[in-house]
Amino acid sequence: AQKITQTQPGMFVQEKEAVTLDCTYDTSDQSYGLFWYKQPSSGEMIFLIYQGSYDEQNATEGRYSLNFQKARKSANLVISASQLGDSAMYFCAMSAGFQKLVFGTGTRLLVSP
Amino acid sequence: DAGVIQSPRHEVTEMGQEVTLRCKPISGHDYLFWYRQTMMRGLELLIYFNNNVPIDDSGMPEDRFSAKMPNASFSTLKIQPSEPRDSAVYFCASSLATGRHQPQHFGDGTRLSIL
Numbered sequence: 001a002q003k004i005t006q007t008q009p010g011m012f013v014q015e016k017e018a019v020t021l022d023c024t025y026d027t028s029d030q031s032y033g034l035f036w037y038k039q040p041s042s043g044e045m046i047f048l049i050y051q052g053s054y055d056e057q058n059a060t061e062g063r064y065s066l067n068f069q070k071a072r073k074s075a076n077l078v079i080s081a082s083q084l085g086d087s088a089m090y091f092c093a094m095s096a097g098f099q100k101l102v103f104g105t106g107t108r109l110l111v112s113p
Numbered sequence: 114d115a116g117v118i119q120s121p122r123h124e125v126t127e128m129g130q131e132v133t134l135r136c137k138p139i140s141g142h143d144y145l146f147w148y149r150q151t152m153m154r155g156l157e158l159l160i161y162f163n164n165n166v167p168i169d170d171s172g173m174p175e176d177r178f179s180a181k182m183p184n185a186s187f188s189t190l191k192i193q194p195s196e197p198r199d200s201a202v203y204f205c206a207s208s209l210a211t212g213r214h215q216p217q218h219f220g221d222g223t224r225l226s227i228l
Contacts, residue, residue: 032214033214044221045222046219047216052214091156099215103155
């Protein structure tokens with residue numbers, strides 16, 4: 001069975017600094033996908049970034065990058081140049097066949113001025 | 114492009130009443146998912162459909178919950194009778210079916226309160 005672990009319940013960062021949100025995963029599958037979602041206080045779930053297990057390059061989307069270390073089974077999200085609007089819950093998730101997603105418990109990020 | 118559309122955004126009703134949540138997936142998406150989010154249990158997958166056919170309903174908590182997808186552009190999640198412990202945010206999501214793992218795109222959710 002697939003499992004996602006997010007060990008940081010909360011993180012604080014100052015505006016304009018970079019922050020790393022941790023995510024480790026467990027699966028016996030060879031082919032899988034790793035995703036990060038953002039949930040602001042308004043409640044919607046926003047897809048941020050995707051990494052495939054066979055992708056050799058780390059995924060990047062604007063200020064978001066995914067630090068994928070396959071041997072360590074980690075898929076950390078790096079947010080560069082944090083903005084106040086980045087304050088939200090962040091969920092790591094993985095899929096392994098059949099399109100189902102397994103989510104972690106989330107990390108609450110607070111960006112201070 | 115329109116995203117996943119859910120209605121209503123908020124629903125408050127008394128226990129014992131029937132509740133129907135609605136979802137319109139992104140046009141062209143083959144998969145549709147229903148999730149429930151609570152503080153205690155986080156995000157739980159309730160059921161998902163592929164090409165309008167239910168594939169896995171193992172997450173549906175009880176027989177009081179049912180879901181249908183009569184066509185590619187519409188799905189409902191029904192709770193009958195509703196109970197206070199059903200209070201949660203219910204999300205609908207959709208994704209494409211391709212060879213690669215596809216992200217799921219979520220609607221804004223329905224915040225359900227059962228009194």
